[in-house]
Amino acid sequence: MNKRFYIATAITAALGVAALMTPAHAAATDPTTPTSTSSSSTKSKTSKDTTPKVIPAATIVSTEDYDQPLPYHMKSGYVYTTSGLNKTLGSAKNFAKITWYTYKKAVIDRSAQGKGNSVWYYVKSGSGKQSGWVWHGSLQDISEGTFNIAMKNSDYFKSDKIITMGDSITAGYDGYETLDAGYPTWLSRYLGTTVDNAAYNGAFLCDAGDMSTPGDLGTTVSDTNFAKYDVATIAYGTNDYGHTDSTIDQIKNTLDSNIKKMKAENKNLIIYGFLPITRYDNNQNSDDIVGQAGYTMNELRAAEAQVYEDNNVPYLNWADVDPDLITDANHIDRFNDGRLHPAAKTYQLMARDIAKFMIDNFPKDQIKKSTSTKKTTTKSTTATKKTTTKTSTNY
Numbered sequence: 001m002n003k004r005f006y007i008a009t010a011i012t013a014a015l016g017v018a019a020l021m022t023p024a025h026a027a028a029t030d031p032t033t034p035t036s037t038s039s040s041s042t043k044s045k046t047s048k049d050t051t052p053k054v055i056p057a058a059t060i061v062s063t064e065d066y067d068q069p070l071p072y073h074m075k076s077g078y079v080y081t082t083s084g085l086n087k088t089l090g091s092a093k094n095f096a097k098i099t100w101y102t103y104k105k106a107v108i109d110r111s112a113q114g115k116g117n118s119v120w121y122y123v124k125s126g127s128g129k130q131s132g133w134v135w136h137g138s139l140q141d142i143s144e145g146t147f148n149i150a151m152k153n154s155d156y157f158k159s160d161k162i163i164t165m166g167d168s169i170t171a172g173y174d175g176y177e178t179l180d181a182g183y184p185t186w187l188s189r190y191l192g193t194t195v196d197n198a199a200y201n202g203a204f205l206c207d208a209g210d211m212s213t214p215g216d217l218g219t220t221v222s223d224t225n226f227a228k229y230d231v232a233t234i235a236y237g238t239n240d241y242g243h244t245d246s247t248i249d250q251i252k253n254t255l256d257s258n259i260k261k262m263k264a265e266n267k268n269l270i271i272y273g274f275l276p277i278t279r280y281d282n283n284q285n286s287d288d289i290v291g292q293a294g295y296t297m298n299e300l301r302a303a304e305a306q307v308y309e310d311n312n313v314p315y316l317n318w319a320d321v322d323p324d325l326i327t328d329a330n331h332i333d334r335f336n337d338g339r340l341h342p343a344a345k346t347y348q349l350m351a352r353d354i355a356k357f358m359i360d361n362f363p364k365d366q367i368k369k370s371t372s373t374k375k376t377t378t379k380s381t382t383a384t385k386k387t388t389t390k391t392s393t394n395y
Helices: 002-028 036-049 183-191 217-223 238-243 248-265 297-310 344-360
Strands: 059-074 078-080 088-091 100-109 117-125 131-135 139-141 161-166 194-197 231-235 270-274
Touching (some): 059 117, 059 344, 100 131, 161 217, 217 248, 231 344, 238 297, 248 297, 270 344
Parallel strands (some): 161 194, 161 231
Antiparallel strands (some): 059 100, 059 139, 078 131, 100 117
16 A cells, blocks of 8 residues: 555656646747847847947137148048047048148137147048048148158169259249149159259240249259269250240250260260140140240140150150140149149149159169069150050049
8 A cells, every 4th residue: 555655656746847847948948038148148238339439529719721732641640520520530540642632721629528729621632532620730741751652663763863853843833832742742752762853943944044043954954963863854945935035946956965964974864854734824725826936835845855856865745644634624723823833733643644654664774673573665755755644533
């Protein structure tokens, strides 16, 4: 009797445990019922990810617009999307090779952000794709600093010393003042080497008598020791066309004799010639207008081109290399004075064209062994006229 009682009790107990275990097992495996731990973790994580840090907006105290945007590079800091200075577009590291042009200067009150008043600039990238506000101390003039925007194959000019000779356009004059950011300054950046600018405002190619300047071609050549240079550029003629009685023959003879003198002084000197850009005196395109000396700008260019060809000097003709640089439609904007002298952004465009032209026409027999091995065709003087470079808006 006792034996049966114990057996029945054991069976009943076993069945009871099984019954109790079954719903617990079902609850643990139900995919629609998250555990309290999972629910707590998800809520905590969601709360952390969606809680933004609110930065109060700064306010503008005063502003000043700029007539001509000037170029800078960022050496530190951030670009902010608005004058509220509470959202960044990126840091100086993100924009290491971007050139910024200043359009507006402002004093901004940052007391809401725990800081005082400071000077900021509204800037746009050269391409116009980025814009924002930058603290003035984060910007650096392009003639300073160590930023690197050297072009492909610029290492052809590694350690070379360049001298640029010419008139006010080479000097960097904008019609009102001489800029630090003329094309020779940009050229030093694009070629990654040293450029000495010997240009002079108002300089002439030929002897201009009482109007002669210390920067005229003959005077500059006589005063320069070309044995100290590896590369020289020549860019004269617009002042002869507009302000002297120098004849075409005088233009050709003077240019020819000075090129020969430069080569005699340094047989390895690499020389490039740049033909004059178009003038717009009285808002008229000068290409086919007879100037003071009795010839058109196109006739002057043809005369210079002939001398360069005769001396095996590659020359840049803007009509071939970049026909859209200065046109009847854009000259008011591209020239800071609307007539002849480029604006700061135009000088950068010119430098890019010039740098590419110089790279493309670098003498093959002078390419250094340690530099790029990419094949580069050195144009003959005739073929040089056909060298083309499309204008880039990413500058």
